[in-house]
Amino acid sequence: MIEKRYRFEALDALRGLAILMMVFSANIPFEGALPGWMYHAQVPPPLHQFQPDLPGITWVDLVFPFFLFCMGAAIPFSFGGKIEKGYxxxxxxxxxxxxxxxxxxxxxxxxxxxxxxxxxxxxxxxxxxxxxxxxxxxxxxxxxxxxxxxxxxxxxxxxxxxxxxxxxxxxxxxxxxxxxxxxxxxxxxxxxxxxxxxxxxxxxxxxxxxxxxxxxxxxxxxxxxx
Structure with a gap:
């Protein structure tokens, strides 16, 4: 009998979205091509120079924590399944x-x-x-x-x-x-x-x-x- 493996599709979808957003955030054009919320809050357009006194975060700052969350949430499913199999x-x-x-x-x-x-x-x-x-x-x-x-x-x-x-x-x-x-x-x-x-x-x-x-x-x- 072939053992059926289940995937947590919601977690996979969030992980895929986080990866897509990480790739996208690393290829955003500079020189003021996009509005300020598309960049890190501390490097606003048009100069994109680091300004540590500016507060706040944007979506660019959240994609990596999203992926970290997905990776951490997957650990119990991955290792828990292995332990149940006798690892x-x-x-x-x-x-x-x-x-x-x-x-x-x-x-x-x-x-x-x-x-x-x-x-x-x-x-x-x-x-x-x-x-x-x-x-x-x-x-x-x-x-x-x-x-x-x-x-x-x-x-x-x-x-x-x-x-x-x-x-x-x-x-x-x-x-x-x-x-x-x-x-x-x-x-x-x-x-x-x-x-x-x-x-x-x-x-x-x-x-x-x-x-x-x-x-x-x-x-x-x-x-x-x-």
Missing amino acids: RGRLMGRDLLIRFGGLALFAIVSQHARPWVMNVDEGAQWPLALLAMIGMVLLFASPSSGWWSRHRQLMRIIGLLILIALFGALHYFDRVTFRLQRFDIIIMVLANNALAGALLYLLHRKYKQTLWISFALLCAFFLSGR
Whole structure:
């Protein structure tokens, strides 16, 4: 009997909307092309210079918290289902490390793959960036059915080899200095939150009283910054 997997479509829809809005907010034209509420409240048009004395937020400031909420809300469904299937100890730890490592690796690779980071001729920047994108798709994509799903490990190996060859050559010829300290800050924040959120969920699931301890530590953290 084939086990039917259910999706929380409302959560998927909100997550998809948050991703779409994050992409859109990163490509908004400047020079006063749009009204002020389309930009960060502290960088209003037409000059778009940071003004910390301006209060308020706009929709641009909300899309990332939306995605963080969706990621956190999905943790109980994902790990709770695995626990019900019998995942314990080592398997859960392996899954946590794979999730965190995948996001952290994506944050590092995607930052190095950006055209303006590569010290190459202008005509070669975008083709090399597209090649890196192909490698990332092969490495990180995880379709649930079809030919790709049946050969997932092969596709990941091909993607990893493409990225190693590309960045190895660029690093060797001093076109890109590959450093672990260079990463996309947004994706790295997501990686850290995914790891911390999963650990807190697993801890609270086993020890119910840790929820209040976690809440107290969180309050202490925010109060210490005031």
